Amino acid sequence: MNQLLTISASPHVHTGRTVASCMWNVVIALLPALAASLYFFGLGAAVVILTSVAGCVTVEYAVTRWMFHRPATILNGSAVLTGLLLAFNLPSNIPVWIVLIGCVVAIGIGKMAFGGLGCNVWNPALVGRVFLLISFPVQMTSWPLPIVNRLNYTDAVTGATTLGAIKMSEMSSEAVAGASVDAGMTAFSVDTLQNFIGGVGGSLGEVSALALLLGFAYLLVTRTITWHIPVSMVGAVALFTLLIGGDIMVELLSGGLLLGAIFMATDYVTSPMTKRGMVLFGAMIGVITVVIRHWGAYPEGVSFAILLMNSFVPLIDRYVKPRKFGERRRVR
Amino acid sequence: MRTFRMGGVHPPENKLTAGCRILDVDLPREVTIAMSQHIGAPAICVVGKGDHVDRGAMVGKASGFVSANVFTPISGTVTGVGKIKNAYGMPVDSVTITATEEDHEKDAERPLWTSALRSSDDIAAMSAKDIVDIIGEAGIVGLGGASFPTRVKLSPPPGKHADILIVNGAECEPYLTNDHALMLEHPDEILAGVRLMMRGAGVDKAIIGIESNKMDAVRLLRGRLEGDKSVSVMELQMKYPQGGEKQLIQAATGREVPSGALPVDVGAIVQNVASAYAVYEAVVFGKPLVDRVVTVTGPSLSGRGNYRVPIGMSMAALIGIAGGIPGDSGKIILGGPMMGRTIVNVDAPTMKGVSGILILPREQSARGDVYPCIRCAGCVLACPMGLEPYRLSLLSAHSHWDSAEGEGIANCIECGCCSYSCPSSRPLLDYIRLGKNTVMAIRKSRSVQK
Amino acid sequence: MSILYAIIVLGGIGLLGAGILFLVSKRFYVKEDPRIALIEELLPGANCGSCGRSGCHDFACACASATSLDSLVCPGAGDEAMKKIAGIVGLDSVVTRPMVASLKCGGSCQVRPAISEYDGASSCAILQQLGSGTTGCPFGCLGCGDCAEVCNWNAIHIDPVSGLPVVDADKCTGCGVCVSKCPRHVLELRPKGPKGRRVWVACSNTERGAIARKECGAACIGCMKCEKACAFGAVSVKDNLSYIDAEKCKLCRKCILACPTGAILDSGFPVSAKEMAEIALSKQKNNN
Incomplete structure (x- = not known):
């Protein structure tokens, strides 16, 4: 033998699954939604997505290279993923400079300030998105109409989102007669099919439930994520909506619920480590989402709900443990 | 198809030697018998330098209840008694026996252990204690890898009673095929061994658990069992670590061994198929445990196969018979790739617990680059014991032994599912094993203090 | 008028809080020896x-x-x-002899050939579980630096050339944390000696000389030469391994000169034993 033998502790084989493969798998799962956003918003979508991805990758490279003095980590795909998710949470007519601010906040503050991938407490894309939502409320809530605006960017014709319209009518009706939530719901008629395929306005990535579900199927098949968080989150929204007497299909298909449930809440770093914890986490997000949607000032509450529950993840991990083999239950 | 409930992974099987017939290895001219080839107290050497020993003679005597006799597979003269480097490079007490030309020829001409020592009537008349005594005398230990003395397992502590024998034919480790080959070539002997062990332990039911990638063995054994209600063959879904004692019990019976308890606490005894075969040979032919089937395998090894190897033969010689160490070797592993240990000294002798020698090429030997944990929960989902490997590993790395103990680090079975599934290639099990050993030592000193 | 209410209410709350704090600190005061x-x-x-x-x-x-x-x-x-x-x-202090951690291993990369590469977490305790480590010596230093990591005083670092830990005698306080951490037990607390001068056997290998020698060029082979060279009975060989009793050692360093493998080391002397031997040799030559 011309070279020395290697010694190491078992196991001596590995799945081959790497951080990069996990991240790129999620990026692949986002491709249907990407295609849908390009189809519905055309030029605007292309500009926002490209800016966001390029911005996030640049910020990550700059921070790792010149502040951390570590090998650059951009190839593992996490910055691309954050960029895509941030773009998917923005309207298609948002100016480039706002997108870039979002990138700096998402990667710089949301991720790198905590020490990089694996150390952040909150989902970076959502940190960026919520920062923009609070800082630039006008630009962040003018939603271009799909399809008609394919060739427009910042000069797009805007309209209301489903949830926005509901909130508006709810508020006005409440102001007039103090009517219940149901009144608000019925005041705005919604085409479920349109909502499912993506004909209603909204953020880039959230318009097509169909595309998002395709991505979900891919993630499940490749075992990139488990079903626990998305299913418990959507289930909680459905149950809670049923309880307060809302329109379940509208609640499920509108806004960022599916995007959040499938791609944002399931972010590895900011979600719990155990199955039980995941179910609790997802269910709580669902409940908070409905609470914000119905009783909050904002028409949409998925981002806030996820960020809020992200803060509870260390607590959940501390107290929600998996059942150990041979614990409690004794057969015989 | 049944399996255990929690966690588990499915590594590529790579059963390169499946279907290879068991080849008998010629008796070597020199063997080295280690005194400690089992869990428990080492055997005490009963020969001196210069003594002549016959094939099958005892060279080391069990020194306690949890201990086992060791025997020589060849006739010859004792040429060395003392410390010899084992496969891992550590000095261990051993006896070296060298055969002269005369001894060698005599062994080759005079076949031993081919005609029955005891008639079937004699065997039928034996009591449970007789059978267990013969097993103990023959130095039989669990041949799956842990090498726990079989006699001890078959004699439950007072007050505890077993009602089922589970025979482990799962062979869930990738690459290894020694049990598979044995089941295909010696089904009747294995079944006879199983029945003997049932009598020895006083149980009236046995289940042979075999993973579904060995359907030929399942069919063969089932064919021999027609009309027999007490022994059954159970086909198990392929999942690692199915061969783990607690996992196998759950898969076969649905019983869950409480944490910190022994299988016998849920009435189960687990034995390997190779042990069953050895029991058969010991009871019928009076043969002590002097050889076993070893899978010698590796992607670049030319003569890989299943070999019946005299225990004590040098591993270098064995690998030589299997085509020699390939030039691109990176790791030589005793056992399978999930739980096996890497060795540095190929001149060391084979031992009772060596079920396979796996030679991995260099490009398959390196671990991946280590990245920070991304909290993907892969290790938690993969852990068959319901532990949180990421946390245990962190606690161990920072020497927080008390917290690690509280998190159940002592329950770890060191199966390696966590490290296997970690996308950041973190050395989770390295630290957990360290923590487990430390916690065990702390517990021991605590009980001594009391 | 309303501002007065604010002042009264907030001031009242402040006073109430102060009162509670005062009472609690009185009630729960723990008397501790100053x-x-x-x-x-x-x-x-x-x-x-x-x-x-x-x-x-x-x-x-x-x-x-x-x-x-x-x-x-x-x-x-x-x-x-x-x-x-x-x-x-108000008591008498006990004067202690300052101790220093000494490495009972001299198996640097140069004299102790590697027989394998280690791929895994950098920890001596983990490497120890795998067998003899990356060299053939089952007793010597593993070189992963667990001792350097636990040292509170930053007194130990791993020398990149020799691959062995180096103890900075000035920083070492002799607390012994590294000694208890070392899985191979190759660190020993020894008296620092007058002016920091001390002599010790840098080997822990108890194997027979021929085997030890094969594993490491600087191994103690148990040849007894040091024991014979010592006029004070400070050196004794047990299990093929020499040990110097610091109580009896008079720091004459004859054992160092007698050792054929260089397994005995000295420290703190203005001229090291090796140099001394060379000087003696050259003097001899000049005389001839």
């Missing part, structure tokens, strides 16, 4: 445990309530600080 705080200030605060107590505060409490300081020694603080502590508690 000397404990003074003693603690003199201690290094590393909580290393080498005094046998659970931490520096515990040690300070023990000192304050002690009737004799015989069994209370903080190696980290040193004799100066212990004298001051003795002054505080």
Whole structure:
């Protein structure tokens, strides 16, 4: 033998699954939604997505290279993923400079300030998105109409989102007669099919439930994520909506619920480590989402709900443990 | 198809030697018998330098209840008694026996252990204690890898009673095929061994658990069992670590061994198929445990196969018979790739617990680059014991032994599912094993203090 | 008028809070010997445990309530600080001999050939579980630096050339944390010696000479030459391994010159034994 033998502790084989493969798998799962956003918003979508991805990758490279003095980590795909998710949470007519601010906040503050991938407490894309939502409320809530605006960017014709319209009518009706939530719901008629395929306005990535579900199927098949968080989150929204007497299909298909449930809440770093914890986490997000949607000032509450529950993840991990083999239950 | 409930992974099987017939290895001219080839107290050497020993003679005597006799597979003269480097490079007490030309020829001409020592009537008349005594005398230990003395397992502590024998034919480790080959070539002997062990332990039911990638063995054994209600063959879904004692019990019976308890606490005894075969040979032919089937395998090894190897033969010689160490070797592993240990000294002798020698090429030997944990929960989902490997590993790395103990680090079975599934290639099990050993030592000193 | 309400209400809340704080601090006041705080200030605060107590505060409490300081020694603080502590508690201080951690292994990369590469977490404790480590020697230093990691005083670093830990005798307090951490037990606390001069056997290998020699060029082979060379009976060979009793050693260093493998080391001398031998040799040549 011309070279020395290697010694190491078992196991001596590995799945081959790497951080990069996990991240790129999620990026692949986002491709249907990407295609849908390009189809519905055309030029605007292309500009926002490209800016966001390029911005996030640049910020990550700059921070790792010149502040951390570590090998650059951009190839593992996490910055691309954050960029895509941030773009998917923005309207298609948002100016480039706002997108870039979002990138700096998402990667710089949301991720790198905590020490990089694996150390952040909150989902970076959502940190960026919520920062923009609070800082630039006008630009962040003018939603271009799909399809008609394919060739427009910042000069797009805007309209209301489903949830926005509901909130508006709810508020006005409440102001007039103090009517219940149901009144608000019925005041705005919604085409479920349109909502499912993506004909209603909204953020880039959230318009097509169909595309998002395709991505979900891919993630499940490749075992990139488990079903626990998305299913418990959507289930909680459905149950809670049923309880307060809302329109379940509208609640499920509108806004960022599916995007959040499938791609944002399931972010590895900011979600719990155990199955039980995941179910609790997802269910709580669902409940908070409905609470914000119905009783909050904002028409949409998925981002806030996820960020809020992200803060509870260390607590959940501390107290929600998996059942150990041979614990409690004794057969015989 | 049944399996255990929690966690588990499915590594590529790579059963390169499946279907290879068991080849008998010629008796070597020199063997080295280690005194400690089992869990428990080492055997005490009963020969001196210069003594002549016959094939099958005892060279080391069990020194306690949890201990086992060791025997020589060849006739010859004792040429060395003392410390010899084992496969891992550590000095261990051993006896070296060298055969002269005369001894060698005599062994080759005079076949031993081919005609029955005891008639079937004699065997039928034996009591449970007789059978267990013969097993103990023959130095039989669990041949799956842990090498726990079989006699001890078959004699439950007072007050505890077993009602089922589970025979482990799962062979869930990738690459290894020694049990598979044995089941295909010696089904009747294995079944006879199983029945003997049932009598020895006083149980009236046995289940042979075999993973579904060995359907030929399942069919063969089932064919021999027609009309027999007490022994059954159970086909198990392929999942690692199915061969783990607690996992196998759950898969076969649905019983869950409480944490910190022994299988016998849920009435189960687990034995390997190779042990069953050895029991058969010991009871019928009076043969002590002097050889076993070893899978010698590796992607670049030319003569890989299943070999019946005299225990004590040098591993270098064995690998030589299997085509020699390939030039691109990176790791030589005793056992399978999930739980096996890497060795540095190929001149060391084979031992009772060596079920396979796996030679991995260099490009398959390196671990991946280590990245920070991304909290993907892969290790938690993969852990068959319901532990949180990421946390245990962190606690161990920072020497927080008390917290690690509280998190159940002592329950770890060191199966390696966590490290296997970690996308950041973190050395989770390295630290957990360290923590487990430390916690065990702390517990021991605590009980001594009391 | 309304501003007055605000002042009254907020001022009232403030007063109420202050009152509660006052009462609580009175009610739950824990009386502590004021000397404990003074003693603690003199201690290094590393909580290393080498005094046998659970931490520096515990040690300070023990000192304050002690009737004799015989069994209370903080190696980290040193004799100066212990004298001051003795002054505080009004007892006689015990002068200790300063100790230093010494490496009982000389198997540098140059003299101890590697037989394997280690791929795994960088920890001696983990490597120890795998067998003899990356060299053939089952007793020698593993070189992953567990000792350097646990040292509270930054006194140990791994020399990149030799691959062995180097103890900085000036920084080492002799607390012994590294000694208990080393899975191979190749670190030993030895008296620092007059002017820091000391001699020790840098090997832990108890195998027969021929085997040890094969594994490491600097191994003690148990040849007894050192034992014979020593006029004070300080050197003894047991299990093929030489050991120097620091109590009896007079630092003559004849054993170093006698050792055929260079397994005995010295430290703190103005001229090292090796140089001394060379000088002697050249003098001999000149005389001839």
